[in-house]
Amino acid sequence: MPLPSEKEEIWRYSPIDAFDLDRYVPVGEEQRDRPIQSGRSSASWIAPEELAPGIVAVTANGWLQRVDRVEAPGSVVVRSALDLDASPPAFGAVLSDVDAFVCMNDAFHPGSVVLEVPAGVQMDAPIVVVHLVEPEGLDGAPAIFPRMTVEVGEGARARLVELLVARSDPGVALVVPVTELRVGEKGDLSYVAVQQLGTRTWHIARLCGEVEREGRLRTLTVGLGATYDRSRSDVTAKGEGAATELRSAYFGSDTQVHDVRTIQEHAAPRTTSDLLCKGAVAQESRSIYSGLIRIRHGATKSNAMQTNHNLVLDQRSHADSVPNLDIEENDVRCSHASSVGPIDEDQRYYIESRGVPPERAERLIVLGFFDDLIDRSPMPEAMTAVRRQIGERVVRALASRSAPPGDVCD
Amino acid sequence: MGERVVLCAIDDLSPGEARRFDVAGARIALVRIGDEFFAIGDRCSHEDYPLSEGEVWTDTCEIECPRHGSTFDLRTGAPSSLPATQPVPVYDVVIEDGNVSVVLP
Numbered sequence: 343m344p345l346p347s348e349k350e351e352i353w354r355y356s357p358i359d360a361f362d363l364d365r366y367v368p369v370g371e372e373q374r375d376r377p378i379q380s381g382r383s384s385a386s387w388i389a390p391e392e393l394a395p396g397i398v399a400v401t402a403n404g405w406l407q408r409v410d411r412v413e414a415p416g417s418v419v420v421r422s423a424l425d426l427d428a429s430p431p432a433f434g435a436v437l438s439d440v441d442a443f444v445c446m447n448d449a450f451h452p453g454s455v456v457l458e459v460p461a462g463v464q465m466d467a468p469i470v471v472v473h474l475v476e477p478e479g480l481d482g483a484p485a486i487f488p489r490m491t492v493e494v495g496e497g498a499r500a501r502l503v504e505l506l507v508a509r510s511d512p513g514v515a516l517v518v519p520v521t522e523l524r525v526g527e528k529g530d531l532s533y534v535a536v537q538q539l540g541t542r543t544w545h546i547a548r549l550c551g552e553v554e555r556e557g558r559l560r561t562l563t564v565g566l567g568a569t570y571d572r573s574r575s576d577v578t579a580k581g582e583g584a585a586t587e588l589r590s591a592y593f594g595s596d597t598q599v600h601d602v603r604t605i606q607e608h609a610a611p612r613t614t615s616d617l618l619c620k621g622a623v624a625q626e627s628r629s630i631y632s633g634l635i636r637i638r639h640g641a642t643k644s645n646a647m648q649t650n651h652n653l654v655l656d657q658r659s660h661a662d663s664v665p666n667l668d669i670e671e672n673d674v675r676c677s678h679a680s681s682v683g684p685i686d687e688d689q690r691y692y693i694e695s696r697g698v699p700p701e702r703a704e705r706l707i708v709l710g711f712f713d714d715l716i717d718r719s720p721m722p723e724a725m726t727a728v729r730r731q732i733g734e735r736v737v738r739a740l741a742s743r744s745a746p747p748g749d750v751c752d
Numbered sequence: 753m754g755e756r757v758v759l760c761a762i763d764d765l766s767p768g769e770a771r772r773f774d775v776a777g778a779r780i781a782l783v784r785i786g787d788e789f790f791a792i793g794d795r796c797s798h799e800d801y802p803l804s805e806g807e808v809w810t811d812t813c814e815i816e817c818p819r820h821g822s823t824f825d826l827r828t829g830a831p832s833s834l835p836a837t838q839p840v841p842v843y844d845v846v847i848e849d850g851n852v853s854v855v856l857p
Contacts, residue, residue: 395837410835
């Protein structure tokens with residue numbers, strides 16, 4: 343299978359043509375229990391008391407190392423597919439729309455991390471999976487393939503957080519996660535993924551969701567780290583009355599590229615989908631959003647919304663936004679909206695006229711820009727940390743551009 | 753009042769350093785930040801791993817477990833980042849006559 347090229351619509355505007363596969367070596371079995379190097383990790387930013395998790399699992403370079411249960415119903419299980427008699431049947435990405443990166447994950451992933459929430463079981467405490475990426479000490483530039491498979495049974499409810507973090511000073515790495523989420527009839531899953539990898543890492547992620555009749559899936563992906571950060575979410579409302587909500591946020595600085603692709607597919611009548619994607623780019627960073635609403639034949643009375651807003655903070659930063667519709671049915675409601683622009687001068691003038699110094703005014707405006715997304719996120723308790731991270735990034739990006747770094751923190 | 757045990761002289765540890773001491777059945781990580789000393793249990797509450805081998809964050813008064821990156825507040829023993837969720841024990845430190853002692857419960 344060839345590597346994708348920028349000529350394909352789903353890779354348009356991306357730097358994929360500059361991708362050098364030969365540079366990377368997949369991490370092998372010998373990495374399963376290797377000790378981790380010392381050094382400050384970007385893991386140190388989400389406090390346990392903020393999330394109050396019910397289950398915490400840790401993977402290192404893709405291998406599931408440990409699962410701790412704080413408080414969880416006994417029937418809710420997180421384990422490695424290596425401990426099961428058979429791998430859970432693939433769905434989503436591996437079947438519907440395979441590309442070279444999904445293929446690679448399929449070939450090299452070190453056993454899926456499997457989360458099962460049986461029918462009727464309701465668990466409110468978040469299940470947290472921390473994926474640690476530690477390229478230091480490996481031979482060559484490692485390619486790491488985390489894989490996660492989630493089954494939420496009929497009438498079950500669960501909340502899952504995946505954190506993708508780098509340990510110590512990270513070298514060059516390729517991280518290709520695939521996450522498959524299945525929500526059964528009247529099931530309910532909230533999902534948050536936060537990517538905070540090292541500054542020389544390529545992150546190419548695929549998220550696939552399927553929702554059965556009257557089920558609900560809410561997702562949020564947050565892109566903070568990596569040099570190229572791509573997050574593609576394909577979510578299908580499969581059964582009648584199924585509802586999906588997609589949220590995405592990114593903040594870019596330096597020469598980062600954030601690339602968010604979404605597909606909201608409606609395959610049954612009376613399904614709803616609601617997408618909100620917001621990002622800000624500073625310095626020489628750029629972002630791409632492209633999204634597709636696809637209403638399949640027969641999905642009458644479906645209702646789909648798609649909104650993408652971008653804040654461009656510097657002259658040299660850039661954002662592309664491409665919303666698309668593909669509608670094969672009548673009697674549906676679809677709306678899309680998209681905007682790209684700098685900070686509103688009236689807002690800036692208003693805030694500064696109240697005595698707020700310029701740098702702080704800008705930080706307030708950027709955080710305010712993200713606040714409506716944060717308010718509409720599937721997991722409010724995860725957002726305090728995310729908001730704090732975005733705030734710190736804004737402060738750093740602004741400080742680097744004003745000559746003497748002034749008093750920009752509060 | 754518990755038993756007081758001398759661990760080392762003040763100058764045995766340089767600022768920013770952590771060292772493990774085994775005393776009276778307790779495994780203790782002694783950490784120096786500036787001229788202050790902190791003593792906590794030397795076992796990460798997440799997975800049994802010596803915290804004394806981890807990095808000391810002098811700016812936030814924390815130590816990071818080298819295994820999975822959880823950080824612990826040296827003053828309270830509480831984890832300040834996942835994956836750990838439980839605190840580690842904290843011991844009172846007494847500095848007297850140029851020696852550092854901990855008070856065992």
